[in-house]
Amino acid sequence: MLKVKAKVPGYGEFIWPTVVAFRELGGSADKQQLLDKIAELMGLSEDVMTELHHNGPASEVAYRVAWVQTWLKHAGILENPKRGVWVLTLIGRAVSKEEAESVAPNKKRVATKGKDASQAEAEITPPLVIPVDEAEWQTDVLDTIKNMNPAAFERLAKRLLLELGFSKVTVTGGSGDGGIDAVGTVTVNSVLTFKVVVQCKRYRDTVGAGDLRNFRGAMQGRTDKALFITTGSFTRGAIDEATRDGVPEIDLISGEDLTGILKELKLGVKTEMVEKVSVVKEFFADI
Structure with a gap:
C-alpha cells in the first residue's frame, strides 16, 4: 500500500x-x-x-x-x-x-x-525561485551505500568507526549478534576506555522506538555504551527511547548525520572549489 x-x-x-x-x-x-x-x-x-x-x-x-x-x-x-x-x-x-x-x-x-x-x-528579498536542492549529493551518497553488497558495507562500517576514533573494531558479519553489528573501543583522554556496541542499518524509511528497544536488549550485560547508525531517519519516539531515563543511552547517527560525517572525513565524498578569476585593475593602473 x-x-x-x-x-x-x-x-x-x-x-x-x-x-x-x-x-x-x-x-x-x-x-x-x-x-x-x-x-x-x-x-x-x-x-x-x-x-x-x-x-x-x-x-x-x-x-x-x-x-x-x-x-x-x-x-x-x-x-x-x-x-x-x-x-x-x-x-x-x-x-x-x-x-x-x-x-x-x-x-x-x-x-x-x-x-x-x-x-x-x-533589502527586499528577490522573487522566489526553486532553490537548488542542497541535499542532492546526500541522497546520492545514501543511495550508493544502500546498493553496496553486504561485504563492502561491512568494510565501510569498520572504516568509518576507525576514522571516528574507535579501536579494536570487530564487525560481526551477516550473522549478527543479537542485533549488534560491530563492537569497538573508545579511549577518552588516553586514560578511560569504553566498549561500544554498534548497530548499522541500511533503512530507507524511519527507525522507530521498537528498533531502539530491541537494540538496548541486545546490549544489556555487554556495555552501557551503544551507537545506532542508519541510512534512514529516527522517529520522535525513537529519539525519546534513545535518551529515556533509567536505561543506558543510545547515541544516534541518522542518514543526514552520516553523510555529513563522511564529507568531513573525506570518505567517498569529494568537495571541489570552483576557481574564480578576477582582474586587479589597480595593478595595471600603478604600472
Missing part, C-alpha cells in the same frame, strides 16, 4: 514559529531542539515531522526550516557564527511577527528595529 504524504506547512508558515522557538529556548539551540520546539508550537504530527524531502535524508520540515533560517539570517534576525550553531540576535529578540514574516520571498521587507526604512527597502 502506498504511503500517503503528510501535509507539511508552507515555508512562510515556519518563520514566526522559528523565531518564537529560539526565544523560548534561550536564544540558541541545536537542530533537533529547534525542530522539536517548532513541532510543539505548531502542533505538528509525527507523520508531518518524518515526511522526507524527496528521498531524504533530511525531513521536509527540516529542509524548510533550514531555508527559513537562511532568510532570517539575511534579515539580521539570526546569526550563524559557526557550522551548526544558530543564535537569535538583538534584532531577533525584539522583532515583531509582521517584521519577521516579511523576510519571505516576494514580500516587501518591513524595517526592523535597528534598521531604517531605506535599508529595509534595499
Whole structure:
C-alpha cells in the first residue's frame, strides 16, 4: 500500500514559529531542539515531522526550516557564527511577527528595529525561485551505500568507526549478534576506555522506538555504551527511547548525520572549489 504524504506547512508558515522557538529556548539551540520546539508550537504530527524531502535524508520540515533560517539570517534576525550553531540576535529578540514574516520571498521587507526604512527597502528579498536542492549529493551518497553488497558495507562500517576514533573494531558479519553489528573501543583522554556496541542499518524509511528497544536488549550485560547508525531517519519516539531515563543511552547517527560525517572525513565524498578569476585593475593602473 502506498504511503500517503503528510501535509507539511508552507515555508512562510515556519518563520514566526522559528523565531518564537529560539526565544523560548534561550536564544540558541541545536537542530533537533529547534525542530522539536517548532513541532510543539505548531502542533505538528509525527507523520508531518518524518515526511522526507524527496528521498531524504533530511525531513521536509527540516529542509524548510533550514531555508527559513537562511532568510532570517539575511534579515539580521539570526546569526550563524559557526557550522551548526544558530543564535537569535538583538534584532531577533525584539522583532515583531509582521517584521519577521516579511523576510519571505516576494514580500516587501518591513524595517526592523535597528534598521531604517531605506535599508529595509534595499533589502527586499528577490522573487522566489526553486532553490537548488542542497541535499542532492546526500541522497546520492545514501543511495550508493544502500546498493553496496553486504561485504563492502561491512568494510565501510569498520572504516568509518576507525576514522571516528574507535579501536579494536570487530564487525560481526551477516550473522549478527543479537542485533549488534560491530563492537569497538573508545579511549577518552588516553586514560578511560569504553566498549561500544554498534548497530548499522541500511533503512530507507524511519527507525522507530521498537528498533531502539530491541537494540538496548541486545546490549544489556555487554556495555552501557551503544551507537545506532542508519541510512534512514529516527522517529520522535525513537529519539525519546534513545535518551529515556533509567536505561543506558543510545547515541544516534541518522542518514543526514552520516553523510555529513563522511564529507568531513573525506570518505567517498569529494568537495571541489570552483576557481574564480578576477582582474586587479589597480595593478595595471600603478604600472
